[in-house]
Amino acid sequence: MTTDWSGPPIAVVGIGADGWGGLGGAAREAVSAAEMVFGSARQLELIPEDVTVKRRRWPSPLVPALPGLFADHIGRQLCVLASGDPMFYGIGVTLARLFGADHLRVFPQASSASLACARLGWALAEIPVVSAVGRPVATVLPELAAGRRLLVLSADKHTPGQLAELLRGNGFGESTLTVLEQLGGPRERVVRDRAAGWELETGDSLNIVAIDCVADPKHPRATRVPGLPDGLYGGDGQLTKSEVRALTLAALAPAPGELLWDVGGGSGSIAIEWCRTHPSCRAVSFERLEHRRRQIADNAAALGVPHIGVRGDIRTDIGKSTESAPxxxxxxxxxxxxxxxLETxxxxxRHGGRLVANAVTAESEALLLNCATAxxxxxxxxxxYRAEALGKFTTWRPQLPVTQWTVVKGGSV
Incomplete structure (x- = not known):
């Protein structure tokens, strides 16, 4: 959804820690020609005093204020300052969604990820980037894997210490953390240590953290592939077991950006593993019992997808979901x-959407048979079957059989 903008294209200028001197001629001209320049206090201070433009600091919170703020300046030549590349987790993305790309002129600088990879000798195209700006650091968890490298955009100077604690608590204490501060500027600083022994003092708020993952082989593996070990979930035991979970997620077939409704959430395992398949996947879990709603939220946070919505009975709580799309x-x-x-x-x-239902009782199985007919x-x-000890021997212990119905609304599976 875009907002009408009738003024000249808004100049969105990326500026790095090297300040005004690092800008190209076209970017400098865009700033100098503006009737008003918006930015953070740190960004605005990078404009020399002899550049006589009006400057305005961003309000807080920023995003809700943007439509009204720009409405007050319709018809004027505006400039927005951003850190590095405005389209890399930056204000440029928000403005493009708000006004449309045709109403922007973007002047990017090298992103912090580009600069970090240049310092570390890492291949930028192979390195995942996770933002901890405005998000819990736990969102890093799904990206962790033995031998993997990743970058984390810090919210402030406390993020590196929080990441070290997160790694220690999840079997990655031997991983190396490299904190790169003020990249490209005169105060650039790089510090490095293992997460297990992290005692470095907090430094500059403008930093990015590189993680070189080393996994404890004794700790349960938790990758993005569905079917996580059952022991990673807390709660009252109301849990879709790992093998059935893997088969169920395969039937649901998540794709990036898709939304799942998990009805009868229990421990939240289906919604959690749906969201772990890709950072842009979303889910709402519906669960009637309050203590289970709490355990869904706790499990989601512990497994790195705290953004999952948790609601009550689907028949009454659909309107309370923050997700408006079907x-x-x-x-x-x-x-x-x-x-x-099921009717709800x-x-x-949505038309073309998938529905998967699992049944373990004769009554619910009969219901699925009728639904499949309709x-x-x-x-x-x-x-x-799972192997269990029987005295000195091993036997196979059967789990409850599961009947599964898979259907595409208005189409075929």
């Missing part, structure tokens, strides 16, 4: 036999 997929893992649950799910699923789709049944 879901791309719905999983029903609990409450199948409650009046109106089906009516809200709407089509595919039915499958599977049972998992």
């Amino acid at each position: 879901p791309d997929a719905i999983f029903v893992g609990g409450g199948l036999t409650q009046d109106g649950v 799910c089906w009516s809200h699923l 709407h089509g789709g595919e039915l499958r049944k599977f049972q998992i």
